[in-house]
Amino acid sequence: MRDIVLTLIIVSLLPLIFRRPHIGIMMWVWISVMNPHRLTYGFAYSFPWAALVAGITLYSLIISKQPKNLPMTPIVKVVIAFALWMCVTTAAAFLPELSLDMLEKVMKILLMTLVTIMLVRTKDQLHMLLYTMCGALAFYGIKGGLFTIRSGGGERVWGPPDSFIYGNNEVALAFVTIIPLMYYLLRRQTNVWARWGILIAMLMCGLSALGSYSRGALIGIAAMVVVLWLRSPRKVKSGLVMAIVIPFAINFMPAKWTERMDTIATYDEDASAVGRINAWVMAFNLAKDDPLTGGGFITWTPAIFAIYAPDPTDVHVAHSIYFQVMGEHGFVGLALYLTLAFLTWRRASWIRRTCKQREDLAWAAELASMIQVSLIGFGVGGAFLSLAYFDIPYYVMAMVVILGRLVEETVAKEAPAGSPIVSRHAPLRKPVPHYH
Structure with missing residues (x-):
């Protein structure tokens, strides 16, 4: 019964994507984050719903007459560079076939992140x-x-x-x-x-x-x-x-x-915590041995631990987004990952400064502020968990790009004709009327 209900919901929404491509983004995020098909027990459980929605969304993007340019901001450029670098590290991976499977999953997330930036415009x-x-x-x-x-x-x-x-x-x-x-x-x-x-x-x-x-x-x-x-x-x-x-x-x-x-x-007395430290040292040793490409995806195996880990018998996943990226994509990959986080934070800070004193953009300042709180929670908690490719942080990053574009468009409408391009670092304040 669940399979039928889910199928009817998704199929009934698919035609909307052709008229409003951004609906496809909402469906993609819903399916990729919630995984509603994993709550079923029949044919819908393993059906590629996300791929179906992504395919229709991309087709709608191509045929749509709506504006669909990808703003080549520093964040977008680093996302593309990070994606390309993961392709390089996959080619040099210890386990190329398994790494290629993981690369495909991550590429889908990054591709749809860029599509989100293109289609979500209001x-x-x-x-x-x-x-x-x-x-x-x-x-x-x-x-x-x-x-x-x-x-x-x-x-x-x-x-x-x-x-x-x-x-x-x-x-x-x-x-x-x-x-x-x-x-x-x-x-x-x-x-x-x-x-x-x-x-x-x-x-x-x-x-x-x-x-x-x-x-x-x-x-x-x-x-x-x-x-x-x-x-x-x-x-x-x-x-x-x-x-x-x-x-x-x-x-x-x-x-x-x-x-x-x-x-x-008392982490030094806890076997799980000690195992994480062992995995972190393994990732560092691996990246030090191959600082450019690391070991590619899926490096947390007994064979690789036998070479690089202090305790080769204590095999763990990275348990850290930072060591995960370091071990899998080398110091270059880690630098790109951290740069992406820095640029996202900086852009959110610019939005806060720009909109803080403006009533019409107060919502944007508050959203940028909460996005930064979200990034702190993920950045601190992620230091102990393997979630470097989790969807939500990339969608949050996309929201910062979208939000920045909306703020710039609002400010540009008020700027006098022929005025210089709005600075992305200096706050802009709307004059506050004085009443006597």
């Missing part, structure tokens, strides 16, 4: 993308929160099977990344019932992250909460809510959860 479409992303993960956040309450925190929360976020650590980091964006939607929502719905979804996502038993996600939550409070326009109110909710949620969790989190301070 404020309403950008908000639609936000709601789609948040809704896709909120489903599992609410589901996981209810599961945590029902089990008394005694069992771990997991993500959808056969997806980037199936693991308890990975799905927890996804929740950490999306909560600041949900807070932006909460702040901008005027319907009281919708506000309550978003607030409950945020709380349940936070509870799900705790219920995952992920120590890396807990560190990411801590960093995200601190910056979220600092960026909040109502620090007293938000601080009181956090002071009540956070201790209550932590005290709700059982003793075995507390014991696991306590191992953060």
Whole structure:
């Protein structure tokens, strides 16, 4: 029954893509992030829904008469350079066939990220993308929160099977990344019932992250909460809510959860933490041996650990987005990855400065601010988790490019004819009227 319902939903929406190509982006994000087909049990489970939607979206992009230029901003250029470099590292990979399979998955994400930048062109479409992303993960956040309450925190929360976020650590980091964006939607929502719905979804996502038993996600939550409070326009109110909710949620969790989190301070006595350090050293040794290309995708194997790891018998995945990229794509790949993060942060900062004193663009300043909070949560939590190719951060990066374009277009409409190009670094302030 689930297979039939999902098929009817997707098939009924496909014709809309031909008239409105951006609908294809929403469907792609929904399917790639939520993986609704993994909730079925029949033919729909393994059907390539994302590929179908992507194909129709690309065809609609080609035949559409709507504007569809790709702005060659520094972020876009680095994304393309990173994609090309991964092709190089795959050609030189230790396991070329397995690496090629992973490259195909990552290329789809990066391609659709660029297509997102091309097709999402208005404020309403950008908000639609936000709601789609948040809704896709909120489903599992609410589901996981209810599961945590029902089990008394005694069992771990997991993500959808056969997806980037199936693991308890990975799905927890996804929740950490999306909560600041949900807070932006909460702040901008005027319907009281919708506000309550978003607030409950945020709380349940936070509870799900705790219920995952992920120590890396807990560190990411801590960093995200601190910056979220600092960026909040109502620090007293938000601080009181956090002071009540956070201790209550932590005290709700059982003793075995507390014991696991306590191992953060005694990592040298914890086998899992020691295994991560072993994997990090292995990645560094591999990159040092081949600083240009690293080992390609899928380097976390016994044969490679036997060569580069201090303890060749303790085989782990990277458990760090930074060491993951370093080991798989060398120091060049890591430099491109970090440059992408830096450029995204810098562009968001420019948007904040430009729009901070403008009522008409206050929403853009707030969204850019919450995007930065999201990036902090992902960047800190990701230091302990292997999610370098997870969709959401790339879509968030795309939103920064889209948001920057919308801000520039708004400012350009007000600029006098023949005026110089708007600076991307100096804030622009709309004159505030004085009333006497």
